[in-house]
Amino acid sequence: MYFSYVPFYCQNPSCPNSPHHQPRQQYPDVDAALLYESANETKSLMEDAGTVLNQLADSESFGAELMYAAQASDMEEVERLIQTTGITSDVDIDFNPDGLSMSFSSQVDELECCKLRIALRWR
Known part of the structure; x- marks a missing residue:
């Protein structure tokens, strides 16, 4: 009786004995x-965004006061109302005839770390 050896190859490319296996790329340690x-x-930004949305x-x-100020292009009043x-976060406000957008941002160690943008339609 004759037996032939057929090597077993794992079908998953990450298996070491797969013909498609490539060694994992070395990455630096993460911090x-x-x-x-x-x-x-960002959780704090979300709380402030929630405050404005509420x-x-x-x-x-x-909302009507905010829209009237925006319609009059009174940015100071729109910012004052917000x-x-x-809120305690920095917020950049923009508006146009279709709606309002607010971009909440924060820093960690003088590096901008996160931004949360909210866009609302009013027309």
């Missing part, structure tokens, strides 16, 4: 500290 801080800062959702008069909600 997740900045990612951790960015995630925590004010807009709960008060039609606040700040009256009690």
Whole structure:
């Protein structure tokens, strides 16, 4: 009786005995500290964005005031109204005839770490 040896190859390319296996590329060690801080800062940005959204959702008069100021191109008043909600984050505000956009940003160690952008339609 004659037996022939047929080598077994794993079909998964990551198996070491696969004909398609390539050694893993070596990557440097990771330091997740900045990612951790960015995630925590972004949570604060989300809280501030939520504060503004709650004010807009709960008060039609606040929204109307904001729209009137934007329609008059009164950026100072639009910014003042947004700040009256009690937010602490830096926010860049932009508006046009179709809506409002707010870009909340924060820094960690003088490095911009995160940004959260909210765009709302009003027309």
